[in-house]
Amino acid sequence: MPLADMPAMVLTPARVSQPQSEAPASVTVIDRNLIEASGARELYEVLKLVPGMTAIKVDGNVPTVAYHGTQARDSRRMLVLLDGRSQYQPGLSRVNWNDMPVDIRDVERIEVTRGPAAAAYGANAFTAVVNIITRDPRDISKHTVSVRGGNNGILDGRAAAVGHGDNTAWRASVSRRADDGYDEPFEGETRPDRKRIETLNTEWVWESDSHNTFALQVGGSQSRLERQQESGVADIGRYTREPVQKGERAFLGLEWQHVFSATHQLKISTYGQYNKEVTDFGVCYLDPFTGQQGPGGALLFSQELRELYSQNGGDTAATFAAVPTSGPVLSRYGSLQGVAGVNFCADSELDLQEERYDLEVQDTWQINDRMRLVSGANVRHDRVSSQAYLSGTEDNVSYRLFGNLAVDVLSPLTLNLGGYWERDQINGEHFSPRGGVSWRVAPGHTLRYVYSRAVRTPDIYEDQAITNIQALDMSEPFASNPEALLGWSPSYFFITQSSPGTLKPEKIRSEEIGYYGQFRFLELDVRYFQEELTDLLSHALNPFEFEPNNEGWVKHQGTEAQLTFRPTVNHLLRLTGAHIHTHTNKKTETRIAARDSGSALWAWQLASQWGVSTAYYFANDYNDYRYERADLQIRFRHRAGPAELEWRAVIQHALNKEPIVFEENQYQEDRMWLELEMKI
Amino acid sequence: MRQGRDWLIALLLVLAPSSLFAQTPPLAVYVEGAQGHFRSGFIQALQAAGQPLVLVASEQDSDMLIALGDEAFSRALEQGKPVLGVFVSRALAEKVERKGCHCAAIWAGVALDDQLAMLEVMMPLARKVGVVLGPNSAWSQGALQDYSGRLSLFPMLVSPENELGDLLRETLPELDVLLLPVDEDLFGPAAAKLILLTSYRLRRPVFGPEQSYVQAGSVASLYASGGDLVAEALVHLESFRQRKRFRRSGFVHTPSVIVNEHVAGSFDMRYSNTEALRDAQEMLP
Known part of the structure; x- marks a missing residue:
């Protein structure tokens, strides 16, 4: 049997197919059955089933998913494939779960490697790797249409088609999902966090002969998200148009697998990704002297104030303190007062375009009965364009070499050694090593020790930021004559931020001792770990707050466990838990660092047509707020002529009235929805 | 005293037939089957067994026929002599037995319960077992219903309307493991590729149906080896020689085990070696 066809319990930890007991990491596998049992609407939600993982909506409708979470809006320390x-985006170091061009029902399984895996995937596989694997078209036989509607503005739909030829198979799905976000009014107003997302995901597979398989994947997404007002902007103006983020994504991927022999295979894969995000908003700016709307608000976009800001070393407070003694600024302010009876209003946008081109060659070789080697090379070109964040376009080309060797040293002992070398234009050279030993103490029972190091390299924004927020569509008369009234055209907000370009990569060093065991109808994984994160960029880096330094550090120490128990054929019980002590020198790094967290999921197949599942999630705490939620799902399946119908009713019930991370994130009502899926 | 003598006479009458059989001449047996290594090896093993048998060169000189495989079995039945079929499909054997043949058969394959017992040892987490069945499979749907062990069996019936590929795609994701019976019609090379590749992609291991599948990539199987078939045939022959009638048809009672260590290892199965596996299997209720 060719290596390519070998079954693999886990693929992710070391890029080599290997049984979970021999993997050099703790792994959580969430397969399609578990995804369906969870009742989750959105992909990020199922990651609540991973011990130690935070998967919550922190910023209104924007999920934060982080393993051993630290900062609240932090999804930049985990790699997602x-x-x-x-899916780790080069511009602003983040994973955008909303715009990911895949629907949860396109997914076959998710493998989460818990712990650094930069030795296999390079920089930014920092705390964990989430590997999302979509359904293979060869394994789908029916077309599907589904609709879902519920309270809280939930309105989703999906259509998927599949086809098979002699040696080919394809699938395509289009989906839409929308909801109104948190429904509890905050300070008397409804939260602006509606979202609407459409995705396209297709795959075509061609087995040209027994040695060659080709795959083509094409897809994309578009999104519209209401965003909350930026507090820095709200302090100096009145929003006339609420911020709305519009996103577009497209990707094209090609893969060729060639089987040389039963023990040797080659995979060449390449892909291109395009991502565009624009958040636009309109504001009437306040006169900095009077605090009222008026023409004086235009001073904030004047060339003179920008120059004064620069003269004061980018210190906003010092700039305003110097205004009374700045002749040019006072002169400009005086001339603005001559424009009587109008307010200065302008639209602005935070724009970002990211492109990535990636080519990778991977060779998998079973050297002999005891040794397996995965090695390869990768070249990647990232390009980011942004007027608001970079004032232009920046490129970063990186080159990588990697290798992971698994050796059965003695019959019960497996040694995993891996390393990843990379060099990029921004961060120079790095090497991330990992070593692991698995000792099979008895059939079905394995102890492991893993040591690993990884880096998170500063992203293009962190390294090259030159922020410039431009005044667009200004109110009259400013729009007609910006040079005369503001001193320059185009006109920018006076605050600008520049990265020093000297930031170092964040580092992590991790050690773990783990146990993986199988008993009758029961599977258990336990992990004790210590992690040291150093050189962290812990402070805000946005156009209003910008503190670039590597002063942060975090130490995690704790235990995690996951247990799967199937007492009878119709019952599945899955428990996860994590107890983590977090120490840090920066308060912001503890926002979502819960001391205790866990989940319990119970799925019961009542009869061939009826199924019930219920889940409980808790975290104690996120930003001093305890998180507790219980879900219930009832499923009913029946035939209607040639079609198979499945009805699903889901309710998600918050077990307390605590907000989620921040006080504005609250649900007033339970979320509930009804779904109908038809397969034909 | 008279009563005691009557009892002794009765006992002698009961024992007499067996003592008479002990003096019956050896069976003259002809082995019907395609010329080849299997037939010659089978004949050699019978000769080496030291049983009271005479292997004759033609059907006419024989007391009974041993037929190796379905074709030989069908041919042998036309000779009008008692026939013991070896490695014969269960469906064929039951069909001719219903018609009243003077025959019996050692069915191709192994007993369902035996395969399941091995599966249980190797996969303690498994609960839902899909069993692919066709019209000529070694196990019937009834056999699945008769199973009373801890596992839940899900028959996957292949028919012209229910094509194997669609059946696998639809059913396999909800199962833990797939079990295949011996069925020459159903599990040819193309089907083997389809089953194994589909199951690997969906990460569901396949057990059975015999050693060639295991060599191709199924996890493990009990199977009737040449030696197992010879040993089972000898039991049948001795029974026939002594009683002039066949034992009931069935699978071999002590099958062999084959495990694909690479595949078993990939699925993290509890397995150290085949001997340990056999021991563990015998411990099962």
Whole structure:
């Protein structure tokens, strides 16, 4: 049997197919059955089933998913792969779960490697790797249409088609999902956090002969998200148009697998990704002297104030303190007062375009009965364009070499050694090593020790930021004559931030001792770990707050466990838990660092047509707020002519009235929805 | 005293037939089957067994026929002599037995319960077992219903309307493991590729149906080896020689085990070696 066809319990930890007991990491596998049992609407939600993982909506409708979470809006320390394509975006170091071009029902399984895995995937596989694997078209036989509607503005739909030829198979799905976000009014107003997302995900597979398989993947997404007002902007103006973020994504991926022999195979994969995000908003700015709306608000976009800001070393407070003694600024302010009876209003946008081109060659070789080697090379070109964040376009080309060797040293002992070398234009050279030993103490029972190091390299924004927020569509008369009234055209907000370009990569060093065991109808994984994160960029880096330094550090120490128990054929019980002590020198790094967290999921197949599942999630705490939620799902399946129908009713019930991380994130009502899926 | 003598006479009458059989001449047996290594090896093993048998060169000189495989079995039945079929499909054997043949058969394959017992040892987490069945499979749907062990069996019936590929795609994701019976019609090379590749992609291990599948990539199987078939045939022959009638048809009672260590290892199965596996299997209720 060729290596390519070998079954693999886990693929992710070391890029080599290997049984979970021999993997050099703790692994959580969430397969399609578990995804369906969870009742989750959105992909990020199922990651609540991973011990130590935070998966919550922190910023209104924007999820934060983080393993051993630290900062509240932090999804930059974990790598996410979608069918091998990195979803870690180069511009602003983040994973955008909303715009990921895949629907939860396209997913076959998710493998989460808990712990650093940069030795296999390079920089930014920092705390964990989430590997999302979509359904293979060869394993789908029916077309599907589904609709879902519920309270809280939930309105989703999906259509998927599949086809098979002699040696080919394809699938395509389009989906839409929308909801109104948190429904509890905050300070008397409804939260602006509606969202609407459409995705397209297709795959075509061709087995040209027994040695060669080709795959083509094409897809994309578009989104519209209401965003909350930026507090820095709200302090100096009145929003006339609420911020709305519009996103577009497209990708094209190609893969060729060639089987040389039963023990040797080659995989060449390449992909291109395009991502565009624009958040636009309109504001009437306040006169900095009077605090009222008026023409004086235009001073904030004047050339003179920008120059004064620069003269004061980018210190906003010092700039305003110097205004009374600045002749040019006072002169400009005086001339603005001559424009009587109008307010200065302008639209602005935070824009970002990211492109990535990636080519990778991977060779998998079973050297002999005791040794397996995965090695390869990768070249990647990232390009980011942004007027608001970079004032232009920046490129980063990186080159990588990697290798992971698994050796059965003695019959019960497996040694995993891996390393990843990379060099990029921004961060120079790095090497991330990992070593692991698995000792099979008895059939079905394995102890492991893993040591690993990883880096998170500063992203293009962190390294090259030159922020410039431009005044667009200004109110009259400013729009007609910006040079005369503001001193320059185009006109920018006076605050600008520049990265020093000297930031170092964040580092992590991790050690773990783990146990993986199988008993009758029961599977258990336990992990004790210590992690040291150093050189962290812990402070805010946005156009209003910008403190670039590597002063942060975090130490995690704790235990995690996951247990799967199937007492009878119709019952599945899955428990996870994590107890983590977090120490840090920066308060912001503890926002979502819960001391205790866990989940319990119970699925019961009542009869061939009826199924019930219920889940409980808790975290104690996120930003001093305890998180507790219980879900219930009832499923009913029946035939209607040639079609198979499945009805699902889901209710998600918050077990307390605590907000989620921040006080504005609250649900007033339980979320509930009804779904109908038809397969034909 | 008279009563005691009557009892002794009765006992002698009961024992007499067996003592008479002990003096019956050896069976003259002809082995019907395609010329080849299997037939010659089978004949050699019978000769080496030291049983009171005479292997004759033609059907006419024989007391009974041993037929190796379905074709030989069908041919042998036309000779009008008692026939013991070896490695014969269960469906064929039951069909001719219903018609009243003077025959019996050692069915191709192994007993369902035996395969399941091995599966249980190797996969303690498994609960839902899909069993692919066709019209000529070694196990019937009834056999699945008769199973009373801890596992839940899900028959996957292949028919012209229910094509194997669609059946696998639809059913396999909800199962833990797939079990295949011996069925020459159903599990040819193309089907083997389809089953194994589909199951690997969906990460569901396949057990059975015999050693060639295991060599191709199924996890493990009990199977009737040449030696197992010879040993089972000798039991049948001795029974026939002594009683002039066949034992009931069935699978071999002590099958062999084959495990694909690479595949078993990939699925993290509890397995150290085949001997340990056999021991563990015998411990099962």
